[in-house]
Amino acid sequence: MHNFLVLRVIAKLLLPFILLFALYVQFHGDYGPGGGFQAGVIFAAGFILYALVWGVENAELVLPRGLLRFCFAAGVMLYAGVGLYDILAGGMYLDYSVMAQDSVKGQHLGILLVELGVGITVSTVMVTIFYTFAGYRR
Amino acid sequence: MSDLINTVLGLYNYWIVIFLMMCGFYIVVAHDNLIKKLVGLNIFQASVFVLYITFGKVSGGTAPILGEAFHVYSNPLPHVLILTAIVVGVATTALGLALVVRINEAYGTIEDDEIHSQDDEP
Amino acid sequence: MALTAYAVARLHNLYAVVMLAGIYSLLAAVMFVVLDAVDVAFTEAAVGAGISTVLALGTLALTKSREKTPRHTRILPLAVCGITGAALVYGTLDLEHYGDPSAAPHHHVGPEYLARSIPDTGVPNVVTSVLASYRGYDTLGETTVIFTAGVGVVLLLGSWRRKEDDDA
Known part of the structure; x- marks a missing residue:
């Protein structure tokens, strides 16, 4: 994994764009094609590219396993937490209308938060699965 | 005659889906290799995705992102169902692959019939 | 797509099979764009051609890369698939034609969603x-299913197993 100069340069060039694109897809999902699921897999694919070119050990310095495990639970908790917050705010479970003064704004906020939870869970689960496969028996 | 051509063109997409589905089914049933079986399941799965998306298509429609310029949209519901199904599919496939790795470790093979014969021996 | 699926059924080299499965996913993504499902195409391209191929290759590296030729005959599975396929084709004869706007799925909740999305949520997509x-x-x-699958993989292959083995 030391002599593939072309691979390393191209991967380094592409990586910021892949990750930026993932974030764009995540937060622009309301208006264009995109959303948590897509952003999650694109982010994970970008990160897996990094891990493939520079090795899993280096990738773990950037995103340690413990953080990933924490995050993939946190994503689901964020989603479920939004639902609980809605009950506390006087609505029904996952009824985002009560999250802001104006029901449309509340829906918008709810969708954004929920998509964020989905995105975090999907991307971290995918990267974790990749780490686990790559790090097995070595 | 034009009736027949109409029917064939109208149902062509479904037939392709069925062919793909049967390819996947055949791979799952006829092959002993566990990884090959998983790939077969994936092919079957993708064919079901195409089937659903085909149901959602409306002629002359566009992608379901609302705008001033369009009035006919494809049905968004199948898209939502399949979108989540794809990601869930890859997660479960990963789980299957992990099981295959463990099976390979325990039995030293990933061929179905060899595993069965090892189970019968003792 | 049909050709790649057929090739997957015939080949014995599992590396080639996995690569072909990636190509198959990419073709499926192209098909989704044609069928107006851009969101789905997005996901399929990133998942099918990217992540699942990498994972399958990882598994191959941990196991074996060639499939053994099976001993028993393949006529029975072929017959079963043929009969099932024929039954399904017979079933399609009653389906609405491709892209027909009067088809049943388009008169249920679909139009409702399209009409109410902007007033209810202000989200155009x-x-x-x-x-x-x-x-x-x-x-x-x-x-939650994805979360559970992630936990399952970690439990099956995770590093805590190795530590246990080292202790023993």
């Missing part, structure tokens, strides 16, 4: 609003 808002329960469940 109907796929997003249906996913997160109208069918929020579904999506919560699916996120």
Whole structure:
């Protein structure tokens, strides 16, 4: 994994764009094609590219396993937490209308938060699965 | 005659889906290799995705992102169902692959019939 | 697509099979764009051609890369698939034709979602609003499935096993 100069340069060039694109897809999902699921897999694919070119050990310095495990639970908790917050705010479970003064704004906020939870869970689960496969028996 | 051509063109997409589905089914049933079986399941799965998306298509429609310029949209519901199904599919496939790795470790093979014969021996 | 699926059925070299499965996914993504499902195409391209291929190659590296030629005959599975396929084709004869706007699925909740997305949620991408808002329960469940699959893989192959083995 030391002599593939072309691979390393191209991967380094592409990586910021892949990750930026993932974030764009995540937060622009309301208006264009995109959303948590897509952003999650694109982010994970970008990160897996990094891990493939520079090795899993280096990738773990950037995103340690413990953080990933924490995050993939946190994503689901964020989603479920939004639902609980809605009950506390006087609505029904996952009824985002009560999250802001104006029901449309509340829906918008709810969708954004929920998509964020989905995105975090999907991307971290995918990267974790990749780490686990790559790090097995070595 | 034009009736027949109409029917064939109208149902062509479904037939392709069925062919793909049967390819996947055949791979799952006829092959002993566990990884090959998983790939077969994936092919079957993708064919079901195409089937659903085909149901959602409306002629002359566009992608379901609302705008001033369009009035006919494809049905968004199948898209939502399949979108989540794809990601869930890859997660479960990963789980299957992990099981295959463990099976390979325990039995030293990933061929179905060899595993069965090892189970019968003792 | 049909050709790649056929090739997957015939080949014995598992590396080639996995690569072909990646190509198959990419073709499926192209098909989704043609069928107006851009969100789905996005996901399929990133998942099918990217992540699942990498994972399958990882598994191959940990196991074996060639499939053994099976001993028993293949006539029975072929016959079963042929009969099932024929039955399904017979079933399609009653289906609405491709792209028919009067088909049954387009008269249920679909138009409702399209009409109410902007007034209810202010989100123009109907796929997003249906996913997160109208069918929020579904999506919560699916996120949980992904979470569970992640936990399962970690438990099956995770590093805590290795530590246990070292101790023993």
